[in-house]
Amino acid sequence: MYKQTYLCEIVEKKQLAPEIIDMTIKSKELAADALPGQFLNIRCGDGCSTILRRPISICDVDPAADTLRFIFQVKGSGTQFLEAKQCGDTLDIMGPLGSPFHLLEKVDGDVILLGGGIGVFPLFLLAKSIYEKGVKPTAYLGFRSADLVVMEAEFKQYTKDVKVSTDDGSYGMHGYATAYLINHIKNKKVGLVYACGPEPMLRQVQSICHENKVRCQLSLEQRMGCGIGACLVCACKIKKQEGFAYQHVCKDGPVFWSEDVVFGGE
Amino acid sequence: MENTNKSLKVNIGGVMLKNPIVTASGTFGFGKEYGEYFELSRLGAICVKGLTLTPRPGNPPPRIAETASGILNSVGLQNPGVEAFVKHELPHILKHDTKVIANIAGNTLEEYCHMAQIISDSATDLVEMNISCPNVKQGGVAFGTDAEMVYNITHEVKKYCKQPLIVKLSPNVTDITQIAKAAESGGADALSLINTLLGMRIDIHTKKPILANNVGGLSGPAIKPVAVRMVWQVASAVKIPIIGMGGIMTGSDAIEFMLAGASAVAVGTANFSDPLACVRILEEVESYLDKYEITDINDIVGKVAVHRK
């Protein structure tokens, strides 16, 4: 059986916050295979004047209903194209792509999910998957401001605890979600951290986990071409015995073990 | 009406391709990934990622930026080296009934010759010499932009090449026909054109170029008219066959290149928007032939009916 691109009908569309759109699409094939941390590569135009597909994480999946959900922030032309789509319209999607979060059979200590901004969305399917294995993770979610805070109640269903921070202090703790992580590590044994968000946040998570010898998986972002590992544009630095080697976010990632990731110079 | 007897075979420097659809170097890896989307034996040939004598890590990211009807890339020839290709990648491609083109890029004449020699002893069908990659600081551009150097390098590399030699031309030159003629007299068996056009994009908010390499190669529909014009000019200047490329997204685009004088066409950037682009384009080319009741695809090569001035 060859892989293909799927034309998927949009069955639900909601605006969760300013410029944050929640979309559900129908696809038996995509829903059957989707794992937490994987992404969809969605055509956002005619494929000719706008060539590149946009990578968007899988936020939730319902295999019984053959549906898949993703949430995106409207940024440029591609996400504007998506925003303009309505229920009943179809999207041309490749997926599920990338290597998922690793779920460990046994974790010695608490499991923490740390999300920043759009990095919060892929953690939802992860929370559900961990919960279904009989473990309740703790979620620390960071947003820019109160109006952008989403999914707090949804995360509560599958976690021990959810705490929210905002950069401007307009909701929850004033500051970055990483402060919750530092605090948690101080008070309790943490077995595993999963993090997704902007690079400065991931760098911080990496150094916190390194200092405290806590295992951690990071989900990275990079600009993509093919989305399947053929064009080598989505490079990220991964540690080797001497120095580093470039691996590729679309295929080797987006999820990597934190100790393997080398963040760039700038 | 479908014509089942039509011939799609084209001859590139003595090697028969079952159809004129080739993958453009660097956009298709070594075939593994797209091989999960369609049977690779549907292709006339697979041209692999540009190879260098020793492994190259490539440029820092971001390596891609979107532009109007195009993309800029600055991969910087990330590849495992020519020996690793022969050992680890080639055997996988050989399982499919298609031809293999090894694309090579060097910093010095000696490097090109050495690579040609290593490939000579492998089951590769054709060698494509990239003298036009804009991303490598040394060599690269210099080789491809000077007619005398193109003649010399082609002449020398040809001595080490058991396979037919294709020379891939850069559009970043003043007169591409001069370079094409130099490659032909140097002994090239075929030409492929065009490689990417050097370009740049700047993020006006951060004031930084989007590519970490500052500049990169432009590909996609944005460059197609330039590519068609260059294929047409080169086709009237040389006798050897041409593989045309640059923004081919549809069967109509492919036909346009063939009318301009290309015997085969390569599909690059289109693979990113449609992983099945190569087979779709092949089918669209076939239906063009059916529509005009053309039985041999070679009958359209160079058949543009130019206006008399």
Ligand SMILES: Cc1cc2nc3c(=O)[nH]c(=O)nc-3n(C[C@H](O)[C@H](O)[C@H](O)COP(=O)(O)OP(=O)(O)OC[C@H]3O[C@@H](n4cnc5c(N)ncnc54)[C@H](O)[C@@H]3O)c2cc1C
């Ligand atoms: C693995 C992965 C998962 C992602 N998941 C989500 C998600 O669930 N929700 C969400 O809102 N966003 C997600 N993003 C970011 C999203 O891909 C970008 O916001 C989007 O591509 C922007 O496209 P645009 O046309 O609106 O913006 P423009 O800035 O106009 O895009 C121009 C080009 O840059 C690329 N680009 C711009 N920003 C990014 C970025 N941050 N990462 C990668 N490429 C980028 C675009 O794909 C496009 O090719 C994810 C990115 C990656 C790599």
Ligand SMILES: Cc1cc2nc3c(=O)[nH]c(=O)nc-3n(C[C@H](O)[C@H](O)[C@H](O)COP(=O)(O)O)c2cc1C
């Ligand atoms: C991501 C990318 C990588 C490329 N790498 C190579 C390469 O290694 N060697 C080469 O000769 N050309 C390379 N090219 C150029 C293509 O083979 C082709 O000449 C060019 O992209 C024009 O065709 P297109 O518009 O169909 O992509 C690359 C192009 C892209 C987009």
Ligand code: FES
């Ligand atoms: S996007 Fe092509 S290799 Fe990752």
